[in-house]
Amino acid sequence: MTATELVIDGVTLTAGAHRLVEDVSLTARPGEVIGLVGPNGSGKSSLLRAVYRILRPTTGQVSVDGTDAWSLPVRQLARTVAAVVQESGAEFELTVREVVAMGRTPHKRLLDGDTAEDAGLIRSALTAVDATDLAHRPFDQLSGGERQRVLIARALAQQPSLLVLDEPTNHLDIRHQLDVLGALRRLPATVLVALHDLNLAAYYCDRxxxxxxxxxxxxxxxxDILTSQLLSEVYGVTSEVTIHPRTGAPQVTFLPGASRLDAPVEANPSVS
Structure with a gap:
């Protein structure tokens, strides 16, 4: 697994008459962990879909190591980019190990079986997300958090040079959130990840x-960018941002009762 460079250059995405993303540019250098943050509906998921080729840009370009991602053959793209999306369903009538083994498909020819190398990569991927004990369980009988870990393991087994993840910590308990993000941090790949938890984003992301x-x-x-003023402007909340004395990363504390939505509601004068 090696790292690749991702460049999003002036990308605009639309759905009918609705503009989802407007003139967005982003660079992820080889080996960086880049975080996308912002409120619901801000365009994070849409932008990720343009990278793993679900939503074609109306204008602009997504490039992987200098090549337009939308011009790459499907098989080559699958060897380069792996994605973990928010809604994946639980429709697989497969065991956990079989689901993770699907990550090896881009590296095989039709009807090829698992090699010893494949088996080792599948074991390593399951270990990275603390799912070795789930290997023989039916995937569709897992909890939401367990399924999420298995899908991340499948992406790791794919050995991409660019890993794209949309809220990978959804449904995970605290320990597994830290385990998964720590595993992503140690990868030799480039990582683009959308996160809601700003403290996790601050600790694990380079930019x-x-x-x-x-x-x-x-x-x-x-x-540089997680400031109380920015969080007020973007999220409409009051917060305090300090530097954690042990991690050295910014730590955001949100102050309850200080949202723009907390303004008093006027009574309807027509109602007695």
Whole structure:
């Protein structure tokens, strides 16, 4: 597994008359972990779909190591880019090991069986997400958090040079959130990940891109861009941002009762 460079250059995405993302540019250098943060509906998932070729840009280009990702043959793209999406369903009538083994498909010819190398990579992927004990369980009988870990293991087994993840910590308990993000941090691949938890993003990501209303509002190292003012403007909340004394990463504390939505509601004068 080696790292690749991702360049998103002036990408606009639309769905009918609705503009999802407008003129977004982003660079992920080889080996970086880049975080996408922003409120619901800000365009994070849409932008990721353009990278793993579900949503074609209306304008602009997505490039992988200098080549337009949309011009790559499907098999070559699958050897380069792996994706973990939010809604994957549980329709697989397969065991966990068989689901993870699907990650090896881009590296095989039709009817090829598993090699000793494949078996080792599948074991390593399951170990990375603490799922070795699930290997022989039916995938469709797992909990949401267990399924999420298995799908991440499948992406790891694919050995991509670019890994794209949409809220990979959804459904995971605290321990497995840390385990999964730690595993991503140690990969030799480039990682583009959308996260809601700003403290996890601040600790595990090299740089953050803040999206709001389909546009990049700020970009840079977490310590430079995670400020109380930005969080107020983007999320509409009051917060305090400090530097954690042990990790050295920004730590965000949200203050309850200080949202723009907490303004008093006027009573209807017509109602007695």
């Amino acid at each position: 953050l891109y803040v999206l709001c209303d389909g546009k990049v509002t700020a970009a840079g190292p977490p310590a």
